[in-house]
Structures are given as C-alpha cells and as structure tokens.
Amino acid sequence: MNIQQPSYPPELVTILDWIRYSISAFYQAGIFFGHGTDNEWDEASSLVFQAINLPLDMPTVRQEALYNTHVTEAEKQLMADWLQQRVELQKPLPYITHQAWFAGMPFYVDERVLIPRSPIAELILQGFTPYLNHEPKRILDLCTGGGCIAIALANQFPDSMVDAADIDADALDVASMNIHEYQLEEQVIPLLSDLFLGLKGERYDLIVSNPPYVDAHDMADLPAEFHHEPEHALAAGEDGLDLVEIMLQQAPDYMSDGAWLFVEVGNSEVHIASRFAGLQLTWCELSQGGSGIFAIQKETLVTYWRDKN
Missing domain, CATH: 1.10.8 (Helicase, Ruva Protein; domain 3)
Structure with missing residues (x-):
C-alpha cells in the first residue's frame, strides 16, 4: 500500500x-x-x-x-x-x-518476529515462584522468536545457561541481535530447531515456551495490526494446540528430574480439556493481567503418557 x-x-x-x-x-x-x-x-x-x-x-x-x-x-x-x-x-x-518492551527491558523488533506481549514476563520476574525450589542451571526457551523470553530468563537467573530455540532462521537473526545488545553471547545460545528436533541429548531444569497457539476461529477474526506479524508464529491448527501436543509428548525426554515446563496457550486454553483429557495441569495465577499459561512437571507428564499409552 x-x-x-x-x-x-x-x-x-x-x-x-x-x-x-x-x-x-x-x-x-x-x-x-x-x-x-x-x-x-x-x-x-x-x-x-x-x-x-x-x-x-x-x-x-x-x-x-x-x-x-x-x-x-x-x-x-x-x-x-x-x-x-x-x-x-x-x-x-x-x-x-523497532522497539518493544518485555519484562522491563527494551528489545529490537521487526516484522520477522512477533511483538513480545506475553504474561510469561510476570512469572520470570517472580522467579517462577512457587514452582521452582532451586535456581535452574539449564533453561530452554522453545519458540524463542526475537529472544526476549530467553534474555529475560538469563537476566533473572544469571548463573544459568539458556538455549533459545526456534525453527525460523530469520527470527533467530533478530534474537542474535538482542543477545548481542545485552552482551549475553556466553549465556544465551540461539539454536535452529524444529521444536526439540535439534536438541538431541540436552536436558533442562526449566522449559518455557510461548509457541504459536491461535486457533482457526481467532485467526479469522484478528484485527489488521496482527496481519503485520508472521502468520506462522501465530497459527497452530484448528484448535491452536497442534504444536503444544508435540511439545507435551516430547518434553519429558529433555527435562531433568523435577523439571518444570511452562507453556502459554492463550485463548486456546478452552480446548485443552478435550485435547488432553485427564492431564493434570496447573494454571498460573497472574496479578498483572493475562491468562492461559500452564505449568507441569516432568513426572506428571511421564505418568500421563504412560497411562494413556
């Protein structure tokens, strides 16, 4: 135009x-x-x-x-x-x-990545209280986009190593720019990976993900502003949970004992019960607005898939 x-x-x-x-x-x-x-x-x-x-x-x-x-x-x-x-x-x-704020920190953004707005920021700034009982040493930000969550995690847990994984090389270029800006090249590592596919052999104490989760109905109703964002970073099937199901199935293989997984699913929370009947998720309480983030430990996931299969 x-x-x-x-x-x-x-x-x-x-x-x-x-x-x-x-x-x-x-x-x-x-x-x-x-x-x-x-x-x-x-x-x-x-x-x-x-x-x-x-x-x-x-x-x-x-x-x-x-x-x-x-x-x-x-x-x-x-x-x-x-x-x-x-x-x-x-x-x-x-x-x-070309600037957006997340967890009280400014980041470079352009149309290769989503604009950060996740309520996961509140959980990071609270150190994931009351879920974590010790500071995680190995952390994964899955579907990192521009790297905002990964960098905020590194800032909150300065003794940790953070992997920032994404399937999109263009998004990882933006993440690398932000990592460089905060001089975190030794702590935050951008990795090209289709979910867990490129992370074989890795084990994490904490996995955080804000994946694509918008369902087909909401995609059709998005305001014009959202059409400037990369569609593949928003849409995730009819109920918005296609990628989340893969993550839940594969995550235990990449989690240390007692590790936690936090995933944002937004409005697609309404489809969780029918898609994953019987799965005991903890829905995070947020005081600063937002919803649709669940937490689950490795052992709960292992038990669920064992009983289901």
Missing part, C-alpha cells in the same frame, strides 16, 4: 500538542491496541517520546514537565511519518519504532 508524504497542521508545536493530535487520529481511525499499550493516550505518548528520543521509562513527573516544550521541525516530520504509518497502514507501533 502506497501512502502520501505526511503533512501536519502548523499549530502543532509542543510535545503535548502532538500527543493530543495523535490521540485524535487514533480515535478517528479506530485502530486496535494490544502491542505494548491498551489505550490511545499511552500509544500516543509512546510514539511521541520515542520520536523525540526521550526514554519511555522516564518518571511521570518529568514527562509532564516537558509537555509544553517545543519540538524541532525534524522531530515533527518523523512524528507525522510514524503517525501516518500507524493510522493508514495500521502497523503496530513497535514495528515502526
């Missing part, structure tokens, strides 16, 4: 002018939020502050002190360009700015 060179009213001179103008544009266009923000004000503030190179984690009182300061002509042009892409192309803001 071709878009014309953006223009903007000359009356827009301050930071607050541009935030207000962006909010109005978002309302008029009816855009969808869900890639880092959930409302017009936060989205507009994020766009404007990134365009003028101010940190998003600046304390609110300092942000407010800057609202009536003037912006430069170059900054105006950049804000107008980003706003046009956000509204006319309905492109998620992190793909425009």
